[in-house]
Amino acid sequence: MYVIAYDVGTTGVKCCLFSLSMETGIEFIAGELVDYDLYVLENGGVEQDPQQWWRAMCDTTNQLLHKAGVAKEAIKGISFCAQMQAVVLVDQEGQPVRNAMSYMDNRGKKQMEQGLQRGFKIMGMNARKLLRSIMISGAVSASVKDPLWKYKWVQDEEPEIFSKVHKWLDVKDYLVCRATGNFIMSRDSAFATLLYDTRKGKEGFSRELCSMMDVNMEHLPQICECRDQVGTITGQAAAELGLAEGTPVFSGGGDASLIGVGAGAVETGATHIYMGTSGWVSTVVEKQRLDIGSMIASIVGADPNRFNCFAELETAGKCLEWARDHIGLDELGLFKEKKFAYEDLESKHKNLYGYIMDKISQIPAGSNGVLFTPWLHGNRCPFEDPDARGLFFNLGIETTASDMIHAVIEGVCLHLKWQLRAMEKQTKTSQTIRFAGGGALAPLTCQILADVLGRRIETVKNPQNAGAVGSAALMALGLKVIESIDEIKTLISVDHVYEPQPANTAVYENLFQIFRSLYKTNRKNFGMLNRRSL
Structure with a gap:
C-alpha cells in the first residue's frame, strides 16, 4: 500500500x-x-x-x-x-x-x-x-x-x-x-x-x-x-x-521523536545522532532522567512506554551551509566566471557539497590546528546561552579555506561528543550509534564522527529522510501492517558502517579538552558583544 x-x-x-x-x-x-x-x-x-x-x-x-x-x-x-x-x-x-x-x-x-x-x-x-x-x-x-x-x-x-x-x-x-x-x-x-x-x-x-x-x-x-x-x-x-x-x-510526530524511529533506533539503550539544520544526541530509556545543569531531559517520543534522553545542538548542518556560503564561494564577486567547478561536464560531483567534501578530504584530523565552535545561533546543551557564537580558533597565516571548512565539520562533531559525554552521566549510551540526517550522506562526515566519538557509526538508506521513514513506520503500525514499534527495526537495514581510526581518535581526544575550554574562556565576551540591549 x-x-x-x-x-x-x-x-x-x-x-x-x-x-x-x-x-x-x-x-x-x-x-x-x-x-x-x-x-x-x-x-x-x-x-x-x-x-x-x-x-x-x-x-x-x-x-x-x-x-x-x-x-x-x-x-x-x-x-x-x-x-x-x-x-x-x-x-x-x-x-x-x-x-x-x-x-x-x-x-x-x-x-x-x-x-x-x-x-x-x-x-x-x-x-x-x-x-x-x-x-x-x-x-x-x-x-x-x-x-x-x-x-x-x-x-x-x-x-x-x-x-x-x-x-x-x-x-x-x-x-x-x-x-x-x-x-x-x-x-x-x-x-x-x-x-x-x-x-x-x-x-x-x-x-x-x-x-x-x-x-x-x-x-x-x-x-x-x-x-x-x-x-x-x-x-x-x-x-x-x-x-x-x-x-x-x-x-505523526516531531523530528526529535521520529528520526530515531526512522533510523531503526527503537529499543531501550539505542543511541542515534542527527545532523540536519540542527542536531542532537538521543538515547531510548525506560525512565525519565533530567540533568538541568547540562540541559538534558528525557522527552516523550513515539513509544508511549519509553522516553528519549535528549541533548540538542541548535546549529549543526547549518554551520556547514554557512561555511559553504561565506568561505567556499566567491562572496565578494572577485572573479568574472560565475560557473561552479562541479558543473563542468567532466566533474564527478553532482552537487556543491560533494565537490567541497572532495576538496577537503585530504585535510588531516585536527584541521592543521584550527578549531571551530558551532554556536552560530546560541546554544542549549550542555550549556544554555543564547549569546554564544561561533569561533575560529588558532588561525595562522598558513591556514586555508579547506582547513576552515574541515574544522567546521569537526567542531560540530566535537560538540556532539561533549553532549554524548554529558548524557553518559545520566544513562548508558550504545557503543554502536545510528547516524541520520543530511550529514549522514557524506562519508567524510560519517568517518570524522566515528573518529571523534571513538564509536562505530551506522547509517541507513536515505538517512536524510529518516523522519519521513519514521512517520511511514508509524503509519504501518496504525494500518496494522506491523503490530509493535519494536518490529520497526526489522524493516530498516544498515546501509554503511564506519569504524573509528585509533590514531585520529587520539588527536580528537586532545583537541576535545581545548574545545570545551573555549566557551568558558569567552562566555563573558559573548554576553558583552551580543546582549540584546546593545
Whole structure:
C-alpha cells in the first residue's frame, strides 16, 4: 500500500511517497521538496508563515503524484514528521493569528525572568516552580527558547492578537488541523510545551502547571498518540492537496521523536545522532532522567512506554551551509566566471557539497590546528546561552579555506561528543550509534564522527529522510501492517558502517579538552558583544 509522509523542516517541506508491506518493508518511492522562508528578526525573533507550510505541502503533493504516476485513491494515509517547539497560535477557524514563532526564537527573556527567575532560587530558578515542574513533567522550561516563553511573549507584547487565540499548536499539528479541521496535538508535542504531566495515570496537560505559569488551558488541544488516526482529509483540503476526500490522516510526530524511529533506533539503550539544520544526541530509556545543569531531559517520543534522553545542538548542518556560503564561494564577486567547478561536464560531483567534501578530504584530523565552535545561533546543551557564537580558533597565516571548512565539520562533531559525554552521566549510551540526517550522506562526515566519538557509526538508506521513514513506520503500525514499534527495526537495514581510526581518535581526544575550554574562556565576551540591549 502507498502512504505519504511530510517531512516539515526548518527551511522546506519534503513530500515522500512510500510503499508499505511485510515483504519489502518501508520502501521509499519518490520525494518532492519545496522551500519556504525563515524570518530572523533583530530582536531575537525567528518566525515563519504557516500559510507557506501549507502551500508547500499542497505543491509537493500535487507534483509528487503527477511525477510518480500514482492515483490519489491509492494513497491509504498521510502523516507528518516536523520541526518541534514552535508556537502556532490559531483562531476558531484554524487560521494563524500571527506568524509562527520558531524553535530558534529567543525573544522571551523577560518573560522567563518574570515567570521562573524570581523569588527563592535553586540553580537560578524559582525553587517552588522548578521542583513542581520536575515532579509533574520531568522537565522545566529552563531555556529562553522553550515554547512557554514564546506564548507568554505574545500574551505580554501583543495582547490584541492574543485575545483572538483559540488553540496553541505545534507545526505538524497546525497542518493536521488544515487537513482535517480537528484541533489535536500528539503527546510528544504536548510534552514539548513542558506543561504535560508524565506521571503514570495522570498523563495530560497539568492544570497545576498551567495555573502556575498563567497559561489558559482552553488554548491547549486534545492529545493523541503519534500513531493515531486523527481524522480524514476534508473536501476543501483534498481539492488543494490533490488527494482523495476521506483519506486517513495520522498524527505523526516531531523530528526529535521520529528520526530515531526512522533510523531503526527503537529499543531501550539505542543511541542515534542527527545532523540536519540542527542536531542532537538521543538515547531510548525506560525512565525519565533530567540533568538541568547540562540541559538534558528525557522527552516523550513515539513509544508511549519509553522516553528519549535528549541533548540538542541548535546549529549543526547549518554551520556547514554557512561555511559553504561565506568561505567556499566567491562572496565578494572577485572573479568574472560565475560557473561552479562541479558543473563542468567532466566533474564527478553532482552537487556543491560533494565537490567541497572532495576538496577537503585530504585535510588531516585536527584541521592543521584550527578549531571551530558551532554556536552560530546560541546554544542549549550542555550549556544554555543564547549569546554564544561561533569561533575560529588558532588561525595562522598558513591556514586555508579547506582547513576552515574541515574544522567546521569537526567542531560540530566535537560538540556532539561533549553532549554524548554529558548524557553518559545520566544513562548508558550504545557503543554502536545510528547516524541520520543530511550529514549522514557524506562519508567524510560519517568517518570524522566515528573518529571523534571513538564509536562505530551506522547509517541507513536515505538517512536524510529518516523522519519521513519514521512517520511511514508509524503509519504501518496504525494500518496494522506491523503490530509493535519494536518490529520497526526489522524493516530498516544498515546501509554503511564506519569504524573509528585509533590514531585520529587520539588527536580528537586532545583537541576535545581545548574545545570545551573555549566557551568558558569567552562566555563573558559573548554576553558583552551580543546582549540584546546593545
